[in-house]
Amino acid sequence: MSAELEGINKEIEIPDHGNELTKATVPLAHHRVQNLARGYEKQSETSHKVQNLTSQYEIHNNTLQPEKSIRKIEDVLENDHSSTLGRIQNLKMRYHDSGKYSDTLQLVNLVEITKMFFGEHPDTTGMIQNFAAKYSDAKGMLIKAEVHFELIGDQLGSAKCLQSLGNIAKMHHDYNDAKELMTKAKIQFESIGEQLGFAQCLQSLGNIVRMQNKYDAARELLQEAEVQFEVIGFQLGSAQCFQSMGDIASMQNAYNDAKQLLQRSKIHYNSIGSQLGSAQCLQSLGNIASMKNEYNDAKQLLAEGKIQFDLIGDQLGSAQCLQSLGNIASMQNKHDDAKELLQEAEIQFISIGDQLGSAQCLQSLGDLASMQNAYSNAKELLRSAKFQYEAIGSQLGIAQCLQSLGDISRMQDEYHHATELLTKAKRLFKSIGSQSGHAQCLHSLANIFIFKGHYDDAKQLLTEAEIQFESIGSQSGCAQCMQSLGNIARMQDKYVLAKRLLQEAKIKFDLIGSQLGSAQCLQSLGNIASMLNDYENAKQLLTEAKSQYKSIGNQMGVLQCLQSLGNNCKMQNKYEDAKYLLTEAKIQFESLEDQLGASQCLQILGDICNMQDQFNDARYLLTEAKIKFETIGDQLGAAECLQSLDYIGNKLVPISV
Numbered sequence: 001m002s003a004e005l006e007g008i009n010k011e012i013e014i015p016d017h018g019n020e021l022t023k024a025t026v027p028l029a030h031h032r033v034q035n036l037a038r039g040y041e042k043q044s045e046t047s048h049k050v051q052n053l054t055s056q057y058e059i060h061n062n063t064l065q066p067e068k069s070i071r072k073i074e075d076v077l078e079n080d081h082s083s084t085l086g087r088i089q090n091l092k093m094r095y096h097d098s099g100k101y102s103d104t105l106q107l108v109n110l111v112e113i114t115k116m117f118f119g120e121h122p123d124t125t126g127m128i129q130n131f132a133a134k135y136s137d138a139k140g141m142l143i144k145a146e147v148h149f150e151l152i153g154d155q156l157g158s159a160k161c162l163q164s165l166g167n168i169a170k171m172h173h174d175y176n177d178a179k180e181l182m183t184k185a186k187i188q189f190e191s192i193g194e195q196l197g198f199a200q201c202l203q204s205l206g207n208i209v210r211m212q213n214k215y216d217a218a219r220e221l222l223q224e225a226e227v228q229f230e231v232i233g234f235q236l237g238s239a240q241c242f243q244s245m246g247d248i249a250s251m252q253n254a255y256n257d258a259k260q261l262l263q264r265s266k267i268h269y270n271s272i273g274s275q276l277g278s279a280q281c282l283q284s285l286g287n288i289a290s291m292k293n294e295y296n297d298a299k300q301l302l303a304e305g306k307i308q309f310d311l312i313g314d315q316l317g318s319a320q321c322l323q324s325l326g327n328i329a330s331m332q333n334k335h336d337d338a339k340e341l342l343q344e345a346e347i348q349f350i351s352i353g354d355q356l357g358s359a360q361c362l363q364s365l366g367d368l369a370s371m372q373n374a375y376s377n378a379k380e381l382l383r384s385a386k387f388q389y390e391a392i393g394s395q396l397g398i399a400q401c402l403q404s405l406g407d408i409s410r411m412q413d414e415y416h417h418a419t420e421l422l423t424k425a426k427r428l429f430k431s432i433g434s435q436s437g438h439a440q441c442l443h444s445l446a447n448i449f450i451f452k453g454h455y456d457d458a459k460q461l462l463t464e465a466e467i468q469f470e471s472i473g474s475q476s477g478c479a480q481c482m483q484s485l486g487n488i489a490r491m492q493d494k495y496v497l498a499k500r501l502l503q504e505a506k507i508k509f510d511l512i513g514s515q516l517g518s519a520q521c522l523q524s525l526g527n528i529a530s531m532l533n534d535y536e537n538a539k540q541l542l543t544e545a546k547s548q549y550k551s552i553g554n555q556m557g558v559l560q561c562l563q564s565l566g567n568n569c570k571m572q573n574k575y576e577d578a579k580y581l582l583t584e585a586k587i588q589f590e591s592l593e594d595q596l597g598a599s600q601c602l603q604i605l606g607d608i609c610n611m612q613d614q615f616n617d618a619r620y621l622l623t624e625a626k627i628k629f630e631t632i633g634d635q636l637g638a639a640e641c642l643q644s645l646d647y648i649g650n651k652l653v654p655i656s657v
Helices: 003-010 066-077 082-098 103-119 122-131 134-151 155-171 175-191 195-211 215-232 235-251 255-271 275-291 295-311 315-331 335-351 355-371 375-392 395-411 415-431 435-452 455-471 475-491 495-511 515-531 535-551 555-571 575-591 595-611 615-631 635-648
Strands: none
Touching: 134 155, 155 175, 155 195, 175 195, 195 215, 195 235, 215 235, 235 255, 235 275, 255 275, 275 295, 275 315, 295 315, 315 335, 315 355, 335 355, 355 375, 355 395, 375 395, 395 415, 395 435, 415 435, 435 455, 435 475, 455 475, 475 495, 475 515, 495 515, 515 535, 515 555, 535 555, 555 575, 555 595, 575 595, 595 615, 595 635, 615 635
């Protein structure tokens, strides 16, 4: 027996006088975790919006026409849901054979039938766009029905109406109204001993507070609901609760607990023949494997999930698997594959009217462009994503876009604007309880302080960020903080400490498969070796880092190594080799609009000219570098240039730049 019909076949009775409602109502809950991989191995939390489709009901002269309403359901499903059509035909025969039609009763039954087949089925998002106006029709009829049941003293009928009204409020993301209605329904179900309705309300309340990021409260409600479902032997309800609790654990980075809960949910779904539930669990398990950097397992699970979604005609689930596979390709630095998968997923989301999915793909494509240093394109994509998130009220999505835009401004040395964006994102993450996002913003703000030479402020933020990353089990975040602390020690000439921190960070990056983090540590260790006059070791480390950057398509990293190799040549008095490497790096930095990199190359070139007694060239280059450093707010760089210019002194007539 299919999962969707299990509740129907338990017992559907149509009494003569409309004093009872169907004894079983089976909403098919669909709550799914999406996790987006972001540039520089950032972890992100995602939350998926649950939406439902309620069909139109027709009342003429106060008489409901149930068969005509069911035909409307058939029309909607005619092309894409032939298997469900057969189930509705069977259900229609039950109504026809009974010959018992009560106006109010049939209204509520049809609401429940529609909710059963469409209510929380994941492939309804596009249909919602076409039938949005019908929500108000259903809501108005349910309000009338609830009043009618109250007048005749039918608590069960009233409770079912309140439950359906709560579901409609949840569809519209009116969570406060949804909680109030669902709580009233729960109390009424409990007072008359209706365990199934009581358990369903607990489940819905758990999912509502989960959408509000109140994870502890959600878990308690879902655990209580699951116990109730177990008592009455309703496996579908138990499976849904385990699934939702698994998704909550995943959002809180408790991946082992999440995996265990989702595997348990999948067993329940398989036992009742629910392909949809099984596919959703495969998808969530794939996303968890991705977050643990187990990419091969993740790809296998997501590919299997996509096949199951395609078999049952679930376009939304299929698109989400494509999206996750695209994000994995991005994390593996397979940028072309990632772009193709994400664009395909976005097209599929657009075709079914899913703004959330479309926005997430735009966000991922923006982050991908940022990793490739295509900053203008990245900003355009991220602003489009942010606009869509604002339209649907996704605070998490808005915060993530602000964070990415802030990181891009930081990369472009626009430190003031970057600080504004990241501070705004940090506050938003904190307001919705996202520890991961909040910690990432702290780390990015610390990097700005590092670039400004404010090392004590940077260390304070990094320590705070590392504590938060540790609390949520983020190895990548901890490694990034350790790396940044190592770079601060290097800049403060604490080379022994710097080497230890960077070597430990590299080990962590290697363990989680982060080639980017590993390459960055190699680069920093190479720079330390150069400062310690260990030039051959420096050259080896920097060349290895450069090759690693090149293998993952990170052009910025390649240029930074080129710059360091040039500086290494300068330290060995190999001036012509140094000038060649630094001039090439400067030109490419400018092509990427990286003012800091270009400024540093100018500064080193100026110092080389000074050492070669080419004072005119030296003064020109150092003056240009000083101006650029001042423009981007790098006081340390500007001060170093001024010191070199003072050394040249008054030997030459001042020149204008």
